[in-house]
Amino acid sequence: MIDTLIPTPTDTAEPAVEERTPKMSARDVKVFYGAKEALKGVSIDIHDDRVTAFIGPSGCGKSTFLRCLNRMNDTIPSARVTGTIELDGEDINSAAMDVVQLRARVGMVFQKPNPFPKSIFENVAYGPRIHGLAENKSELEAIVEKSLKRAGLWDEVKDRLNESGTALSGGQQQRLCIARAIAVDPEVILMDEPCSALDPIATAKIEELIHELRGRYAIAIVTHNMQQAARVSQRTAFFHLGEMVEYGKTSDIFTNPREQRTQDYITGRYG
Amino acid sequence: MTLQLALVAILVIAATAGLFARKRATGLRGGGIRLNSLPNYHALFVGLWTALPALLFLAIWAPVQSGLVEQAVLASPAGQQLPDFQMVRDTILSEARDIATGRIAAGFNPESNAIAPVYSAAYGKYSMVGSALAVLIALGSALLAMRLVKVDFRARSGVERLMMGLLVGASLIAILTTLGIVLSLLFESLRFFKQVSPTEFLFGTSWSPQTAIRADQAGSSGAFGSVPLFWGTAFIGAIIAMIVAIPLGLMSAIFLTQYAPARARAWLKPILEILAGVPTVVYGYFAALTVAPLVRDFGLAIGIESASSESALAAGLVMGIMIIPFVSSMADDSIAAVPQAMRDGSLALGATKSETIKKVVLPAALPGVVGGVLLAVSRAIGETMIVVMAAGLAANMTANPFASVTTVTTQIVQLLTGDQEFDSAKTLAAFALGLALFVITLILNLIALRVVRKYREAYE
Ligand SMILES: Nc1ncnc2c1ncn2[C@@H]1O[C@H](COP(=O)(O)OP(=O)(O)OP(=O)(O)O)[C@@H](O)[C@H]1O
Ligand SMILES: [Mg+2]
Numbered sequence: 035m036i037d038t039l040i041p042t043p044t045d046t047a048e049p050a051v052e053e054r055t056p057k058m059s060a061r062d063v064k065v066f067y068g069a070k071e072a073l074k075g076v077s078i079d080i081h082d083d084r085v086t087a088f089i090g091p092s093g094c095g096k097s098t099f100l101r102c103l104n105r106m107n108d109t110i111p112s113a114r115v116t117g118t119i120e121l122d123g124e125d126i127n128s129a130a131m132d133v134v135q136l137r138a139r140v141g142m143v144f145q146k147p148n149p150f151p152k153s154i155f156e157n158v159a160y161g162p163r164i165h166g167l168a169e170n171k172s173e174l175e176a177i178v179e180k181s182l183k184r185a186g187l188w189d190e191v192k193d194r195l196n197e198s199g200t201a202l203s204g205g206q207q208q209r210l211c212i213a214r215a216i217a218v219d220p221e222v223i224l225m226d227e228p229c230s231a232l233d234p235i236a237t238a239k240i241e242e243l244i245h246e247l248r249g250r251y252a253i254a255i256v257t258h259n260m261q262q263a264a265r266v267s268q269r270t271a272f273f274h275l276g277e278m279v280e281y282g283k284t285s286d287i288f289t290n291p292r293e294q295r296t297q298d299y300i301t302g303r304y305g
Numbered sequence: 306m307t308l309q310l311a312l313v314a315i316l317v318i319a320a321t322a323g324l325f326a327r328k329r330a331t332g333l334r335g336g337g338i339r340l341n342s343l344p345n346y347h348a349l350f351v352g353l354w355t356a357l358p359a360l361l362f363l364a365i366w367a368p369v370q371s372g373l374v375e376q377a378v379l380a381s382p383a384g385q386q387l388p389d390f391q392m393v394r395d396t397i398l399s400e401a402r403d404i405a406t407g408r409i410a411a412g413f414n415p416e417s418n419a420i421a422p423v424y425s426a427a428y429g430k431y432s433m434v435g436s437a438l439a440v441l442i443a444l445g446s447a448l449l450a451m452r453l454v455k456v457d458f459r460a461r462s463g464v465e466r467l468m469m470g471l472l473v474g475a476s477l478i479a480i481l482t483t484l485g486i487v488l489s490l491l492f493e494s495l496r497f498f499k500q501v502s503p504t505e506f507l508f509g510t511s512w513s514p515q516t517a518i519r520a521d522q523a524g525s526s527g528a529f530g531s532v533p534l535f536w537g538t539a540f541i542g543a544i545i546a547m548i549v550a551i552p553l554g555l556m557s558a559i560f561l562t563q564y565a566p567a568r569a570r571a572w573l574k575p576i577l578e579i580l581a582g583v584p585t586v587v588y589g590y591f592a593a594l595t596v597a598p599l600v601r602d603f604g605l606a607i608g609i610e611s612a613s614s615e616s617a618l619a620a621g622l623v624m625g626i627m628i629i630p631f632v633s634s635m636a637d638d639s640i641a642a643v644p645q646a647m648r649d650g651s652l653a654l655g656a657t658k659s660e661t662i663k664k665v666v667l668p669a670a671l672p673g674v675v676g677g678v679l680l681a682v683s684r685a686i687g688e689t690m691i692v693v694m695a696a697g698l699a700a701n702m703t704a705n706p707f708a709s710v711t712t713v714t715t716q717i718v719q720l721l722t723g724d725q726e727f728d729s730a731k732t733l734a735a736f737a738l739g740l741a742l743f744v745i746t747l748i749l750n751l752i753a754l755r756v757v758r759k760y761r762e763a764y765e
């Protein structure tokens with residue numbers, strides 16, 4: 035099975051040593067839910083022209099880590115985050131960082147599609163409205179159109195922008211959520227198992243979309259599907275029991291992991 | 306008296322029959338065979354079957370008996386001499402009954418003293434008959450039910466069916482009562498509309514229900530235009546009270562669900578709900594004695610000469626406070642029903658908490674909130690005590706909150722208190738008003754329930 039996971043050409047072309055400054059970097063990030071330590075010191079760099087995948091068994095802290103990156107853990111009263119996370123060298127947990135601005139720069143797509151019970155247009159226009167990105171109606175329309183086009187949904191919905199977003203199919207809803215995230219022009223997009231509620235065809239569409247979005251946005255994606263990680267990502271991090279066990283080029287992780295635990299997981303010995 | 310004894314006897318028979326049935330069932334089991342149903346079910350089955358038919362008989366017999374007694378009394382020689390005039394005769398009969406049952410020593414009308422023994426005898430005879438029949442029925446059904454106690458008898462499902470029957474009966478009582486209320490309202494209202502045309506009642510703008518007692522009396526012709534009353538009701542209950550209750554209720558619901566820490570919520574919510582438990586008459590005092598003078602003084606201070614001490618504003622303000630828990634608990638429920646995923650989606654786009662509430666949570670919760678508000682309105686316009694104590698009696702069509710207006714419920718109380726003839730248009734008007742109010746609150750409730758249900762479907 036591993037042999038079929040052919041590394042993409044970009045992987046091999048990249049230098050092994052990173053000289054560039056990363057888009058986001060996490061150092062020794064720990065998360066506690068009450069007294070329980072869910073994340074035990076994770077350090078990772080996320081670069082802006084590639085897709086970083088987080089894999090690992092259920093409950094190992096992938097979502098928890100992803101939520102640290104745009105401070106969505108703030109919404110959970112019992113959660114406490116330590117360590118530093120930087121976006122372009124700025125500490126996102128510092129007092130100087132406005133969480134509203136942070137989330138506009140680091141967008142998020144959830145596991146279950148969660149369009150607002152508003153029209154398709156309003157769903158996409160929501161973010162730009164809040165952040166005042168459009169001066170007038172036509173600018174707003176342009177942003178909505180551009181975002182829907184980038185999310186590969188425009189052709190399917192251009193004639194029914196006033197219909198409710200919740201009336202779309204699951205896959206369309208998820209692309210609508212991606213369009214919604216894109217509309218505020220983020221720098222990083224976080225995706226937490228974006229395909230787990232979708233059928234294979236809708237999944238293929240989203241994966242294709244991730245390919246197209248790569249390079250424009252830094253993308254971090256959590257997935258349970260290892261083929262998907264291999265297909266869409268250039269870097270993979272393997273999490274286990276709240277630790278980040280191994281992080282490296284996707285091709286290396288899948289063909290030649292350094293750690294026994296990684297090996298066991300990707301060969302399906304436990305999950 | 307005898308009927309009460311019969312009641313006790315029936316219960317004793319039922320309990321005994323039940324005990325016997327259990328003993329018998331236990332005995333059957335003693336043979337090492339498995340019973341279809343536990344002995345207790347046999348006991349319950351036999352007990353219920355013994356008691357229910359007899360009790361049903363008693364319930365039917367009681368009214369039949371008083372009819373029979375009256376007939377017997379009227380047929381007696383003393384009864385035949387009673388005056389023909391219905392009202393006098395009824396008075397004498399009821400006095401005779403009171404003497405016979407020992408409630409009073411002697412009647413006001415001399416005839417009643419003569420009839421009392423006849424009454425007493427007839428009553429004794431018929432209640433004896435009734436009691437005997439009831440006890441016989443109980444014994445008979447006990448015997449029949451006992452014969453069913455066998456190894457394979459499904460007493461358990463029998464009890465189940467009886468229970469269902471009981472429950473159906475209980476809910477039927479509530480439904481039938483509602484029906485009865487509606488019918489009696491309807492009936493009396495029809496009598497009213499024979500005297501006053503529905504158009505005048507529904508669209509007339511002048512209300513002064515004093516009808517002349519004598520034809521030559523001047524100045525009190527009686528006008529039954531209910532529009533001012535409904536205006537007053539709407540002004541106090543649907544406008545002023547809602548201006549108070551909707552924002553306060555909604556904001557406290559938002560605070561409680563979205564901002565308050567769990568500990569604060571655990572304290573604040575019950576305190577808010579205490580408001581719903583305050584007797585309305587207490588709100589009435591509060592409105593009349595505390596708020597009304599304040600409102601009047603305030604009105605006078607800002608130069609409104611017509612400020613009355615029975616202002617619409619005082620009643621409406623207090624009613625609004627009373628309604629807050631309704632609005633807030635309905636709003637609370639519907640806000641809590643908005644999925645967390647929706648909130649997260651908005652927050653993750655960089656929306657603040659209040660933007661999220663304003664643009665995502667509230668619109669999604671709106672139907673539930675609207676439903677709650679409609680229910681609150683329907684309660685507010687039917688509310689009586691506050692307006693009786695704090696709103697005025699003058700039927701004014703004014704939008705001045707410092708002036709006095711009257712409401713439908715206040716007028717109903719007004720029309721029905723004191724000595725009234727039950728066939729004058731004035732008294733009957735109370736029923737027409739009640740019917741109209743009932744119809745309005747019914748419609749409001751129906752709409753509210755529909756709105757709420759539709760909204761529930763959207764998320765489940
Ligand atoms: N809100 C919370 N309160 C308390 N504990 C939590 C909370 N969210 C997550 N946890 C705990 O933190 C640990 C990591 O959870 P997390 O959701 O990050 O796992 P995950 O890797 O995303 O799992 P999955 O693949 O199933 O989504 C789990 O043990 C979980 O029980
Ligand atoms: Mg997860």
